[in-house]
Amino acid sequence: MSRTTMRAPNLDWTDPDCPVARTLDLVGDRWSLLVIRDAMDGARSFTEFQRRTGIARNILTDRLRKLTAYGLLAQRAAPSGRRQEYVLTDAGRDLFPVILTLRQWGERHAFAPSETHSTLVDQHGIPVPEIAPTSADGTLLDTDTTHVQKTR
Amino acid sequence: MSRTTMRAPNLDWTDPDCPVARTLDLVGDRWSLLVIRDAMDGARSFTEFQRRTGIARNILTDRLRKLTAYGLLAQRAAPSGRRQEYVLTDAGRDLFPVILTLRQWGERHAFAPSETHSTLVDQHGIPVPEIAPTSADGTLLDTDTTHVQKTR
DNA sequence: CCCGATGAGTTGCGGATTGAAACCATTCTG
DNA sequence: CAGAATGGTTTCAATCCGCAACTCATCGGG
Numbered sequence: 001m002s003r004t005t006m007r008a009p010n011l012d013w014t015d016p017d018c019p020v021a022r023t024l025d026l027v028g029d030r031w032s033l034l035v036i037r038d039a040m041d042g043a044r045s046f047t048e049f050q051r052r053t054g055i056a057r058n059i060l061t062d063r064l065r066k067l068t069a070y071g072l073l074a075q076r077a078a079p080s081g082r083r084q085e086y087v088l089t090d091a092g093r094d095l096f097p098v099i100l101t102l103r104q105w106g107e108r109h110a111f112a113p114s115e116t117h118s119t120l121v122d123q124h125g126i127p128v129p130e131i132a133p134t135s136a137d138g139t140l141l142d143t144d145t146t147h148v149q150k151t152r
Numbered sequence: 153m154s155r156t157t158m159r160a161p162n163l164d165w166t167d168p169d170c171p172v173a174r175t176l177d178l179v180g181d182r183w184s185l186l187v188i189r190d191a192m193d194g195a196r197s198f199t200e201f202q203r204r205t206g207i208a209r210n211i212l213t214d215r216l217r218k219l220t221a222y223g224l225l226a227q228r229a230a231p232s233g234r235r236q237e238y239v240l241t242d243a244g245r246d247l248f249p250v251i252l253t254l255r256q257w258g259e260r261h262a263f264a265p266s267e268t269h270s271t272l273v274d275q276h277g278i279p280v281p282e283i284a285p286t287s288a289d290g291t292l293l294d295t296d297t298t299h300v301q302k303t304r
Numbered sequence: 305c306c307c308g309a310t311g312a313g314t315t316g317c318g319g320a321t322t323g324a325a326a327c328c329a330t331t332c333t334g
Numbered sequence: 335c336a337g338a339a340t341g342g343t344t345t346c347a348a349t350c351c352g353c354a355a356c357t358c359a360t361c362g363g364g
Contacts, residue, residue: 019262028180028185093294102176118170121299122298146273149272
């Protein structure tokens with residue numbers, strides 16, 4: 001889990017002390033996390049991102065640039081030919097738990113019981129179990145058993 | 153974990169089959185998740201949300217209404233006085249893992265080593281450990297060891 | 305009972321962000 | 335080499351957002 005040094009991308013954070021707010025300042029718009037999702041699922045090229053997300057092309061240009069500037073994507077030469085491709089950096093790949101929890105919440109709450117949806121599976125085709133936050137001693141955590149400790 | 157029936161809030165999903173996209177259709181804007189974050193940390197009233205997030209008031213009005221319509225917040229009479237207050241529903245509280253993973257990503261990647269930030273702690277004041285997605289047999293999961301299985 | 309202070313919005317408006325579509329320069333491909 | 339695909343850029347209209355001012359109801363004193 002290498003630590004990428006921040007490129008001071010935003011001079012003015014929405015809430016400089018809150019890690020949640022900082023993360024959302026980087027990927028909390030309508031499209032960035034869908035681009036990341038598709039990158040995790042194998043998308044590499046401009047056209048492929050555009051096809052999968054349906055995002056407008058000028059906006060995609062902007063998002064790819066921003067995500068690259070923030071250090072979540074990197075551009076490198078494609079293995080075949082001399083075209084460029086976008087790949088996730090370590091920091092970008094590290095958004096996996098975020099995408100996963102968004103996915104699992106959606107599965108639980110954004111589908112009617114009758115509806116079907118795609119599923120995330122591991123190498124053996126077994127569905128990924130639901131994530132459950134636990135404390136150091138293994139007990140389940142939720143809103144009621146945790147609180148934010150202000151930096152001082 | 154009670155299942156709230158969807159209120160068919162969005163007639164047109166960005167990507168109807170993908171749980172990630174559906175979740176982002178509900179809370180994937182600039183402010184909704186920060187409102188949820190503050191609700192989890194005890195905010196109840198319009199003014200309190202406004203003060204904590206710094207969001208414009210007309211936008212806050214809109215977000216509170218939408219989140220209520222989507223079933224993530226509910227309005228009920230405040231215990232003291234007859235004023236109304238906004239509280240998280242079960243579905244809203246269930247976003248805890250999402251907020252937590254956003255927070256943990258931010259802690260890892262959105263702060264320079266020298267910077268300090270607020271921390272999430274449990275009842276005993278012990279920092280919440282980092283979430284690690286695992287498969288059914290307990291092995292660590294990431295982008296390389298999972299893939300989306302299309303619904304068919 | 306009247307005054308000022310809050311709380312909870314609503315309205316109007318200018319500026320920023322998006323989306324759709326057309327256009328353009330390279331690079332492949334047959 | 336012609337035509338298609340890739341990876342954008344430009345233009346323009348529509349939408350969204352932030353700010354400030356305004357409203358309306360309630361509340362707490364004096």
